[in-house]
Amino acid sequence: xxxxxxxxxxxxxxxxxxxxxxxxxxxxxxxxxxxxxxxxxxxxxxxxxxxxxxxxxxxxxxxxxxxxxxxxxxxxxxxxxxxxxxxxxxxxxxxxxxxxxxxxxxxxxxxxxxxxxxxxxxxxxxxxxxxxxxxxxxxxxxxxxxxxxxxxxxxxxxxxxxxxxxxxxxxxxxxxxxxxxxxxxxxxxxxxxxxxxxxxxxxxxxxxxxxxxxxxxxxxxxxxxxxxxxxxx
Numbered sequence: 001x002x003x004x005x006x007x008x009x010x011x012x013x014x015x016x017x018x019x020x021x022x023x024x025x026x027x028x029x030x031x032x033x034x035x036x037x038x039x040x041x042x043x044x045x046x047x048x049x050x051x052x053x054x055x056x057x058x059x060x061x062x063x064x065x066x067x068x069x070x071x072x073x074x075x076x077x078x079x080x081x082x083x084x085x086x087x088x089x090x091x092x093x094x095x096x097x098x099x100x101x102x103x104x105x106x107x108x109x110x111x112x113x114x115x116x117x118x119x120x121x122x123x124x125x126x127x128x129x130x131x132x133x134x135x136x137x138x139x140x141x142x143x144x145x146x147x148x149x150x151x152x153x154x155x156x157x158x159x160x161x162x163x164x165x166x167x168x169x170x171x172x173x174x175x176x177x178x179x180x181x182x183x184x185x186x187x188x189x190x191x192x193x194x195x196x197x198x199x200x201x202x203x204x205x206x207x208x209x210x211x212x213x214x215x216x217x218x219x220x221x222x223x224x225x226x227x228x229x230x231x232x233x
Contacts, residue, residue: 051217065091067090
């Protein structure tokens with residue numbers, strides 16, 4: 001069963017703005033834009049870094065990070081040298097991260113457009129939200145797909161609590177599964193509750209400390225890139 005229609009009625013704010021145009025001013029196809037959101041400490045920046053390492057030899061990637069008053073996430077990616085410095089841009093939201101990714105998306109749109117203009121032909125732009133909560137969603141005017149990241153240390157009741165981030169994101173990631181025995185979280189219960197919330201929408205379980213731990217998310221992104229490339233400009 002697909003819950004999309006029911007969720008549109010339950011969480012109508014998740015589709016603010018219309019989808020952005022798929023072409024650049026020169027008529028060529030623009031980069032696929034994927035947003036990553038989730039609570040503070042769930043592993044969003046580490047997931048972005050791991051995706052960059054996994055995909056950077058296959059496709060041309062850039063990243064936009066959001067922090068309220070700092071460039072901390074962008075600085076982490078720069079220290080890790082996951083991409084050339086000119087492929088990483090920081091947005092300081094100055095307010096609740098929800099606003100910058102859902103309500104007033106202008107700063108993020110400017111950053112995305114600047115990256116495309118400066119970097120030439122990009123295949124993928126990852127937009128990472130600042131730390132947010134279960135209500136966070138990205139405007140459809142900013143990104144084409146959304147990943148929502150939670151972690152087992154946040155409690156195994158998080159999928160059961162639901163909310164638009166858990167229930168409606170194109171991909172739900174349950175991160176830090178290696179910590180489950182130490183924090184008393186039941187990963188099987190989280191999987192069951194996630195299916196109940198999401199229907200047929202996919203869920204990936206990751207442990208970024210393990211070799212290849214990013215693979216299920218990277219494979220999902222590869223599938224989105226294939227679909228994106230096959231679509232009309």
